[in-house]
Amino acid sequence: MHFHIITIFPESFDSYLNESIIGRAIKNKHILVKFYNPRDFVKDKNKTGHKPVDDRPYGGGPGMVMRAEPILKAVMKALSTIKNKNKKVLVVNFIPDAEKFTTSFAKKVSKKYTDLILICGRYEGIDARVDKILRTKKISIGDYVLTGGEVPAMILVDCISRQIPGVLGKYESLEEERISSSEVYTRPEVLKYKKKNYRVPKVLLSGDHKKIENWKNKKP
Secondary structure: OEEEEEOOOHHHHHHHHOOHHHHHHHHOOOOEEEEEOHHHHOOOOOOOOOOOOEEOOOOOOOOOEEOHHHHHHHHHHHHHOOOOOOOOEEEEEEEEEEEEOOHHHHHHHHHHOOEEEEEOOOOOOEOOHHHHHHOOEEEEOOOOOOOOOHHHHHHHHHHHHOOOOOOOOOHHHOHHHOOOOOOOOOOOOEEEEOOEEEEOOHHHHOOOHHHHHHHHHHOO
């Protein structure tokens, strides 16, 4: 799976992508992550010396809106790197009131597509013509508003990558594939905290695998 991320803050992904499971997945070439900065596709600078990717909204209103042209050019650049005509590409735009992202959706995407282009909006949003031209898939990670689309993009990269063969050590490592309780324990057997003892449930120490599985299945 190849992830193409459109963002004006590519450095915000550095620590997350370089660590743990995702970092190993990139190193082992199970996934590939590339960045495209819309600012790189703006020629003129404003008075402060920056290349503007936003402007005031038509019709008035607070804040600024990301311009369509720099984003479209960044997406076109991403598409130009996908040489194989048999590749299947999905362009995603993050919208708070759109379809909710789920593990089920992640599984479908991992099987159906080879390349995902994730557009990270900022400010008050993106010029709506981007969606109309690219026919993007609108996705929400929850009923709340974030500063930008970078965090949602990280969530998609993480969840979808977990579905890629080889990313996790074993298939059983997929929590969503195990019929298991979210209630888990490890050492010590007795945890002392503020003069109280908190013990591991006896059934987990019994060695009776059938009883243990029954216990797990009964837990929410």
